Amino acid sequence: MNIANLLGIAFLALASGHNLARVQDASLPPRQVPAKSLPVPTDVSPGMQAIIAAPLRADWDDLWKTGEEWRAAANTAAAKTIETLPAMRERLHVTVKPSTIHGVRVYIVTPDLISPEHRDKLLVHVHGGCYELFPGEAGTSEAIMMAGLGHFKVISVDYRMPPEAYFPGALDDAMTVYESVLKTSNPKNVAVFGTSAGGALVLEMMLRAKQLGLKMPGAIAPGTPMSDVTKTGDSFYTNEMVDNVLVSRDGFCDSATLVYAHGHDLKDPLLSPVYGDMHGFPPAILSTGTRDLLLSNTVRVHRKLREAGIEAELEVYEGQSHAQYGRDDRLPETREAFGEIIAFFDKHLGH
């Protein structure tokens, strides 16, 4: 490393102080933005245009208050998701089998063709859904896409959710699986990925692994992570009512996370990982969209990783709201987003 590189890193280190929590200067006026009409972007595929044009999620302001209410709502939604899975598994030539690892429910997701150079690789998947949604098989959608498009074997963690368990139950289950995987796989051959609450869990797992002195995996892919559940992050405001998935910082996802947190401090890095120390993290690839309510909380994690000296790539997709890059495996935008993650894993795993 030459002096110039050191200088660059020194700048990042100097700059890193500014990501600490700061108080609002009450004398600074908010910006008043008039009502507006957003046309559907012309520079995305027709399939993505249809997704972007969809109205706001109908139940975005269903604010259930208990784990039991959330589970009932999650089961109803999951039934619909599960209906779509057989066709996707067939399209992508993927088999999914339920199993358990040290008592934790998982799905073993296996493509018909595992690439020769992937035979010693293993991916751990933690699904999203605000720590409340996508129980059981409904949580395997992203794992199926990754297995089918990337020709990797994937273990998808069906972690406990309320009312079965509250914080840190989801994280505990994911760690049980990760620790088990470390016993049979070289950590350098393992990647961990997930989106939304799954993206947050990926980051929380790395923080916990550091606490426990466990080895880091070869790479991680936290997609549009719920990295800050304290309502901090500028796009909670700029993209409010613009993102047709999460819609608002006061919507269903915030409400669900509060139930999972169960009174625990929301600023704990194991719930809001943007506040964690990311030194020593593995190479990371982050994905988000320009209309994503979590755009800010994705780029803030990217900055934190870079400030900690981590090789971290950021991909931002035009016009997309929260996690829409993983909505339909047939769209070119989905192929592109998964293609970037697969290329990143191939670059970093095994080294």
Place this chain on the structure above:
Amino acid sequence: MNIANLLGIAFLALASGHNLARVQDASLPPRQVPAKSLPVPTDVSPGMQAIIAAPLRADWDDLWKTGEEWRAAANTAAAKTIETLPAMRERLHVTVKPSTIHGVRVYIVTPDLISPEHRDKLLVHVHGGCYELFPGEAGTSEAIMMAGLGHFKVISVDYRMPPEAYFPGALDDAMTVYESVLKTSNPKNVAVFGTSAGGALVLEMMLRAKQLGLKMPGAIAPGTPMSDVTKTGDSFYTNEMVDNVLVSRDGFCDSATLVYAHGHDLKDPLLSPVYGDMHGFPPAILSTGTRDLLLSNTVRVHRKLREAGIEAELEVYEGQSHAQYGRDDRLPETREAFGEIIAFFDKHLGH
């Protein structure tokens, strides 16, 4: 390269078709977004909070119609900018000397300390300002920051602007300097950088260099490039009246660019480089902010570069409007943004 890498690249190639111009499906409804109030973000430095809290640029809807009117406005603004430069040069220990290269006006920007490993490196800077603003010394601000923070020698091109010359006068002048630099420097030791119209010019230079069969530089840093002047790009809508610098796709910058274009087809890749073929481009680092009116047109260039197989990094800064990462050399966010570009140049130059 293993099969999996090839698969990843194949996905990107498959996905690349979707960036072609598409028609709007008239049956898709726009999203109606209510008026809103955006608090100043708490997760940036106090200096950046003040910049973000500033009201909309006072002259954002000055829509001058001729090169002469634009030059008068540019001269008034430039006088104010020039007042700030001596103190910044002193802070950053940088000397600026006017010169010419084959008749093109340039400023030679030299730090008191050039790092030993930078003594054979040379940066070419093309300033921004909608192809109309920052004539003369006023265009050297970003070059001073780069020279002082990165300890590089920089040649800043004071390209002709209306009414002195119209499209492609700015590009012609930048190319004259680039071609001259190639005669005395190893292209691998040269980087080209600029922001806004300067970012677009960086991309236009690469397209023109390909046409002319010239060698590519070792790296480029197009900051929040005006990559599409046809009003296409979703953040022209989502960040309208949110970005306090450019404010609107129908504001001063659009008007200025129309005068520069002088009737030329705005979709020509030498005016809207997002429509150009980016295969063979050098490694690139792009910078933008979550409130940037050109957020979409930065990420669209990033996608195009990635689809063309180019090593391209994207940095997105929390809460910032257009080009605010280069507003004040004393802010941690400025140090961070320049630090990323410097580290990127150090990684890629000379190889």
